[in-house]
Amino acid sequence: MxxxxxxxxxxxxxxxxxxxxxxxxxxxxxxxxxxxxxxxxxxxxxxxxxxxxxxxxxxxxxxxxxxxxxxTILPDPITIIHDVRSLARLETIQYSIEKVVKAESGQQELWVLFGDKLIFVAHGTVIAGVDLAKINPDDLWVDSGTLYARLPQPEIFVSTLDNDKSYVYDRDTGLFTKGNMDLETLARQAAEDEIEKAALEDGILDQAQTNAEYYLLRLFQTLGYPEVIFVQE
The missing domain is CATH 1.20.5 (Single alpha-helices involved in coiled-coils or other helix-helix interfaces)
Structure with a gap:
């Protein structure tokens, strides 16, 4: 219990x-x-x-x-001139041109005996642009926030043959001659002149000016000037 x-x-x-x-x-x-x-x-x-x-x-x-x-601090024109001058020769366009040049020596009446002629195929390069080292202090000025720029005239910096691509296509001499040793040199000189002339006739300087203005426009805008006017001389 x-x-x-x-x-x-x-x-x-x-x-x-x-x-x-x-x-x-x-x-x-x-x-x-x-x-x-x-x-x-x-x-x-x-x-x-x-x-x-x-x-x-x-x-x-x-x-x-x-x-x-x-x-907003904008550089003055003098500062811009120093920046632009540092670019020196601004190469803005390059042409590659081919020209065929004929050269000959000797009197026509006696050419069969003593004459010399050749056909020269020339390949050349022409480079043009603006020499910015020529800019003066009075070529850049600011008015009401707009930058005015007067550039030097465009010019040809280089006009030369490409020796690796240029060659004598054909040469023919008289019966009693081994040829004029200076004839090819004369042909090359004439070819350089013809190549530069062809570039000028095609408007290379105008294009060089246009390209230079386009390049510098972007540079000036980067420096703080959205409105830029290029003044022709």
Whole structure:
């Protein structure tokens, strides 16, 4: 009988302990949920304040930029002249030209005996541009924010034959001569003149001027002058 009573007491103790443990668990869970809800509410309450602070800071920065703008410093014409002169000879266009030149020596009546003639195929290069070292201080000036520029006249810098591509196509000599040793040299000189003449007739100098203005326009705009007018002499 005593044993049965002890068992009932132990069962009662265990039941009480289980109830106490469950009560403690639910109480802790409720406290944790409440803490999380309070933290989230606090975050939501702070967020508008942060947004307002960020907006206020942005407006303050914009107002500072309006009231105290950063000055734009443009180089004066003298500074530009130094920059432009450093480019020296601005080569703006190159022509590659082929010319056929005929050269001969000897009197017509005796050509069969002592004459010499040849056909020379010439390949040459002509380079033109503007010599910017010739720019003077009065060639650049600013008026109402517009930069005015007067460039030197375009000129031919190089007119030469390509010896690797130029050659004697045909040569014919009289019966009693081995040919004029200077005839090919004379043909080459004539070919150089013809090549330069062909480039000039094709408008190489006008194109050199146009290309120089286009190149310098971009340079001046980079230096801070969006409006540039080139003045012809």
């Amino acid at each position: 005593q044993s049965m009573t002890d068992k009932k007491l132990w069962a009662l103790v265990i039941g009480v302990l289980l109830i106490a443990a469950l009560s403690a668990f639910f109480l802790i869970s409720a406290v944790v949920d409440m803490t999380q809800n309070v933290s989230a509410a606090a975050d939501r309450a702070v967020q508008p304040v942060d947004d307002v602070a960020a907006m206020t800071g942005g407006l303050a920065t914009q107002m500072a930029e309006i009231l105290h703008p950063t000055p």
